[in-house]
Amino acid sequence: MGFAMVENIYYFVHVYADGGMEAWGTNVFVRSILFGLNHALFSSMTGLGIAIARMATNPLLRFAAPVIGWSTAMFLHFLHNFTVSFDNLLCLVAFIFDWGGLALTMVIIVWALYQERQWLRKYLVEEVQLGVLTLNQYETVCSGRKRSGHRFQTLLSQGLRPYWQLSRFYYRCSELAYKKHHFALFQDARNQQLIEDIRQDLTTLGR
Structure with a gap:
């Protein structure tokens, strides 16, 4: 989230300088609200891999889980950047994947709370x-x-x-x-x- 904050400030300043208040407002809405939790989603994939590795008894899974989690985070980041680079319906793909991933993360959190109980x-x-x-x-x-x-x-x-x-x-x-x-x-x-x-x-x- 620290990186996301720094990146957002960078974009907010430059978009305001280049496009004025209207462009700045649109950029703030897209980056802070529409896709505001992206980096949290990406980071959670790596964290999930580490958590699985910590509880795994299989040596291969202990090694592979963090790598798979990190790779999933990179793929989701790539997919987001790729789809939003097009000014068409592909942006909807980014929205579905990002918020769908967050919904999945919430399901995992609820399951983890149940497991803890x-x-x-x-x-x-x-x-x-x-x-x-x-x-x-x-x-x-x-x-x-x-x-x-x-x-x-x-x-x-x-x-x-x-x-x-x-x-x-x-x-x-x-x-x-x-x-x-x-x-x-x-x-x-x-x-x-x-x-x-x-x-x-x-x-x-x-x-």
Whole structure:
């Protein structure tokens, strides 16, 4: 997004200098609204590839996923630049691909939130048995609505410091679930130690 901002400023200044206010207004609408999230879409493809590689147990997939994600980002950028270079219906192709890609990204985000909820339920129930979490804490952690409500109520009734401490507690709960999932895949000593460290942290934060 930093590159997109710099590029937009460059185009805004030069279009205004060359074409005046009317051309500037059109350029701002096209670059900031119509195609305003393009670079976020392109970057998300690379990020998706890295995320897949991080959770993959197959060595070939761990290598290939970031490359495929990066290549997809480059292809989408090329497709956008190619189609908008024509002043005809090909511009509609760019619009469909760009916003269609963003819609796909939103679907992935919703799926990821659902997957996170499943991991929280699966991996944190053991923490209740170990005494790291209470049953009430577990039920709240596993519900996005309850977490948000609890944080908001804490902010209003107790102020910023307890709010930030509670937010860190919920963040560490999510982190614990992710680390336990990662450990279940790879059985590595590093994540096992991180799991124990997070448990100690939660014991302190949850008091």
